[in-house]
Amino acid sequence: MGNPTGFMDYERKEPGYRPKHERIKDFRAVEYEPAEDYIHDQAARCMDCGTPFCHAYGCPVANIIPEFNDFLYRGLWQQALEILLSTNNFPEFTGRICPATCEAACVAGINTAPVAIRQIELAIIEKGFEKGIFNSAPPIEYFDKRVAVIGAGPAGLAVADTLNKAGFRVTVFDEAEQPGGLLRYGIPNFKMEKWVVDRRIKLMEQEGVVFERGIIVGADISARYLKRHFDAICLACGARKPRDLSAPGRDLAGIHFALDYLIQQNKRVGGEQLTSSDEILAYGKSVVVIGGGDTGSDCLGTALRHGAKNVVQLEILSKPPPERSEKTPWPMWPLVLRETHAHKEGGEIKWAVTAKAFEGEKGVVKKIHCVEVEWQTKEGGSAPVAVEGSDFDIEADLVILAMGFMGPGNNSLIENFDLHLDDRGNVWADQNGMTSINGVFVAGDMATGQSLVVKAINSGREIATGIIEYLSA
Numbered sequence: 001m002g003n004p005t006g007f008m009d010y011e012r013k014e015p016g017y018r019p020k021h022e023r024i025k026d027f028r029a030v031e032y033e034p035a036e037d038y039i040h041d042q043a044a045r046c047m048d049c050g051t052p053f054c055h056a057y058g059c060p061v062a063n064i065i066p067e068f069n070d071f072l073y074r075g076l077w078q079q080a081l082e083i084l085l086s087t088n089n090f091p092e093f094t095g096r097i098c099p100a101t102c103e104a105a106c107v108a109g110i111n112t113a114p115v116a117i118r119q120i121e122l123a124i125i126e127k128g129f130e131k132g133i134f135n136s137a138p139p140i141e142y143f144d145k146r147v148a149v150i151g152a153g154p155a156g157l158a159v160a161d162t163l164n165k166a167g168f169r170v171t172v173f174d175e176a177e178q179p180g181g182l183l184r185y186g187i188p189n190f191k192m193e194k195w196v197v198d199r200r201i202k203l204m205e206q207e208g209v210v211f212e213r214g215i216i217v218g219a220d221i222s223a224r225y226l227k228r229h230f231d232a233i234c235l236a237c238g239a240r241k242p243r244d245l246s247a248p249g250r251d252l253a254g255i256h257f258a259l260d261y262l263i264q265q266n267k268r269v270g271g272e273q274l275t276s277s278d279e280i281l282a283y284g285k286s287v288v289v290i291g292g293g294d295t296g297s298d299c300l301g302t303a304l305r306h307g308a309k310n311v312v313q314l315e316i317l318s319k320p321p322p323e324r325s326e327k328t329p330w331p332m333w334p335l336v337l338r339e340t341h342a343h344k345e346g347g348e349i350k351w352a353v354t355a356k357a358f359e360g361e362k363g364v365v366k367k368i369h370c371v372e373v374e375w376q377t378k379e380g381g382s383a384p385v386a387v388e389g390s391d392f393d394i395e396a397d398l399v400i401l402a403m404g405f406m407g408p409g410n411n412s413l414i415e416n417f418d419l420h421l422d423d424r425g426n427v428w429a430d431q432n433g434m435t436s437i438n439g440v441f442v443a444g445d446m447a448t449g450q451s452l453v454v455k456a457i458n459s460g461r462e463i464a465t466g467i468i469e470y471l472s473a
């Protein structure tokens with residue numbers, strides 16, 4: 001610990017966000033990047049606790065947080081970077097978009113503000129690029145083994161990066177025009193600009209990873225072809241089947257799934273050709289986003305930038321408490337009201353409300369009939385019950401369904417590989433990540449269901465270890 005009284009000497013500060021009136025007019029990143037002197041003081045707040053819960057419990061990739069804080073405080077950027085990269089392949093992604101479960105488990109957070117770990121992580125990697133101390137590091141030599149990774153989201157990229165650095169020849173196939181998965185096509189630019197993804201892909205290419213773009217495995221190339229040409233295969237195709245809302249009027253025009261809306265906008269910002277003639281734009285419209293989670297918040301921010309007349313977000317769950325509740329004591333991830341930067345930009349969120357039916361004119365949605373709900377304890381959990389007489393209508397010319405995801409769905413390659421699924425519809429795997437087919441592994445959301453970027457990276461790292469063991473046997 002560089003400064004034993006740092007946690008008393010300095011307050012937690014954050015680099016902050018661009019002013020609302022300015023950021024709402026574009027899709028550029030909303031958060032400022034951490035400056036060097038800021039990081040010095042923030043790293044000094046780390047207490048180097050006997051049991052660092054941030055590392056051992058909070059961070060899914062187990063970043064060695066107290067150590068990199070100490071190196072940073074002493075100005076030793078190279079050492080801080082090395083220790084960070086020993087656990088996290090892509091800190092430039094997590095440093096920007098991780099919800100920072102580590103900070104919820106920070107010991108300082110028990111009675112004061114936690115250490116600004118996510119910002120420190122971002123500073124280490126960005127200064128690494130800036131100062132030229134982070135460069136491409138191809139393996140010294142390659143084994144005569146080839147691995148195909150299907151899916152270039154964070155899980156597939158972590159598998160590919162880990163295996164390539166260990167000396168295996170890796171080809172990554174993705175059906176999209178550009179690699180990145182949801183990093184590129186799901187997460188809006190205002191949370192992470194895509195040059196961050198491009199820079200990493202370029203680096204991985206320099207290090208020897210081959211990317212095959214625009215190839216649908218299971219349709220353009222088959223499982224049989226891959227098995228013949230590669231010694232092991234890793235599937236990392238995500239979990240994008242959206243939860244639907246079965247309600248009268250659901251088939252009206254103007255009701256879309258969140259990812260269709262977000263992918264289209266990310267392609268528009270990225271200058272990609274849009275394949276659908278049915279563009280989803282919110283300009284001048286009354287927009288209702290059904291689903292109060294992070295995907296819903298991304299849709300809210302996108303609709304505001306499109307120039308929506310107004311945006312309402314409906315959430316079936318009750319409003320969480322403003323402070324950590326007793327049900328989620330430290331160091332657990334707290335059940336607490338979270339206001340994203342998009343919520344601060346505009347719109348309104350209605351809690352404990354559900355949509356009963358859609359009404360339209362000439363086949364296009366115009367209104368949603370809603371009702372308030374109360375959560376009642378029932379056998380095996382709790383369930384929403386409509387509150388009598390609480391019905392109301394909301395105007396809606398554009399409805400976005402952001403109610404979560406239900407596994408990988410009917411991805412063409414599941415049938416093509418003849419994979420077993422688990423009870424939740426995700427691809428089944430043993431403890432080494434191997435599916436029901438010998439030599440075929442699965443990583444990320446495809447195995448766990450929709451989760452977090454940091455968990456996908458962690459899964460990719462673990463599965464790469466399983467593949468190395470398999471290929472070395």
Ligand SMILES: Cc1cc2nc3c(=O)[nH]c(=O)nc-3n(C[C@H](O)[C@H](O)[C@H](O)COP(=O)(O)OP(=O)(O)OC[C@H]3O[C@@H](n4cnc5c(N)ncnc54)[C@H](O)[C@@H]3O)c2cc1C
Pocket residue numbers: 097098099150151152153154155156173174175176180181182183186187188191215216217218236237238239240259262294295298411412413443444445446450451452453454456
């Ligand atoms: C809107 C949205 C916002 C999010 N925001 C955050 C956030 O802020 N922070 C956070 O931590 N997490 C966030 N998440 C979750 C996070 O993005 C995912 O958990 C993560 O991307 C999963 O990584 P993955 O590699 O398993 O899958 P994906 O990122 O989904 O990548 C799967 C890849 O497989 C490819 N693929 C699929 N089928 C085939 C096929 N048959 N042939 C070839 N290629 C195929 C796809 O094109 C895709 O590129 C968000 C998710 C969504 C939907």
Ligand code: SF4
Pocket residue numbers: 058059060061062063065088094095098099100101102103117118121454
């Ligand atoms: S990856 Fe996420 S949880 Fe881990 S140290 Fe970084 S911000 Fe914290």
